[in-house]
Amino acid sequence: MNSNNSFLLSIEDLTVSFDGFKAVDALNLFIEKDELRVIIGPNGAGKTTVLDMICGKTQPTTGSIKFKNSELVGLPEHQIVRRGVGRKFQTPSIYENLTVFENLEVSYPKGHSVMGCVAFRRTKEVVDRIHEMAEEISLQDYPDIEGAFLSHGQKQWLEIGMLLMQEPELIMLDEPVAGMSPAEREQTAALIQRICKGRCIIVIDHDMEFVSRIAHKVTVLHLGKILAEGSMEEIQRNPKVIDVYLGH
Numbered sequence: 001m002n003s004n005n006s007f008l009l010s011i012e013d014l015t016v017s018f019d020g021f022k023a024v025d026a027l028n029l030f031i032e033k034d035e036l037r038v039i040i041g042p043n044g045a046g047k048t049t050v051l052d053m054i055c056g057k058t059q060p061t062t063g064s065i066k067f068k069n070s071e072l073v074g075l076p077e078h079q080i081v082r083r084g085v086g087r088k089f090q091t092p093s094i095y096e097n098l099t100v101f102e103n104l105e106v107s108y109p110k111g112h113s114v115m116g117c118v119a120f121r122r123t124k125e126v127v128d129r130i131h132e133m134a135e136e137i138s139l140q141d142y143p144d145i146e147g148a149f150l151s152h153g154q155k156q157w158l159e160i161g162m163l164l165m166q167e168p169e170l171i172m173l174d175e176p177v178a179g180m181s182p183a184e185r186e187q188t189a190a191l192i193q194r195i196c197k198g199r200c201i202i203v204i205d206h207d208m209e210f211v212s213r214i215a216h217k218v219t220v221l222h223l224g225k226i227l228a229e230g231s232m233e234e235i236q237r238n239p240k241v242i243d244v245y246l247g248h
């Protein structure tokens, strides 16, 4: 397949071996702008490893990852971030001793230093943007609350907000609703749908109700390979998928 296309992200023939074991095996994955793709599959299928390779944390053995038609493989992680790729890990990594406002503030691209909250000039533009973001992630009533005092779900939203401050064009979320209450899951689904516009989002999750609510298209990984790809309805009635994953 030619990489000269309309896809925002084009992954071709991506493979990584750990001591001879292929955790991801000749993977092809193409994602369009405005698309919300969900990757599902049994534990150990290689889902997290795919995200690790996109963000530069793990070097593939072979293959190509093109984002906006330029190659990411071989770039250091910070350059991949700078090109517009944002990744949220499974456990929230907010600053527990900074407030919601300050967490968003240090994530603002120009305020990006460890001492950002001290050295940073609070221009009106920045403050407005932070308040907008707090509203987007349903934390508009808690700007002065320290991270440590937020609920698990609120911490996850704050981390998504921190990612969004950098306006990434590709966002990767690894199990964003794990440990959330049903109400928080619903709010997270709505948030992810809102932020999808103008970019693409890859979500890994196991909660099929959540997946069916957000997915434009679902990719099922199994043993490092694609077992099936299509709409949620197609995936749910695919006998191979039922056999290795949904049936359990």
Ligand code: ADP
Pocket (backbone or CB within 6 Å): 018, 023, 041, 042, 043, 044, 045, 046, 047, 048, 049, 050
């Ligand atoms: P998933 O996220 O689908 O549960 P992972 O991508 O975490 O699966 O893991 C896929 C397989 O690759 C697993 O067997 C895991 O043990 C292995 N693996 C992942 N990262 C490494 C690594 N850095 N070194 C060795 N093996 C790894």
Ligand code: MG
Pocket (backbone or CB within 6 Å): 047, 048, 049
């Ligand atoms: Mg994983």
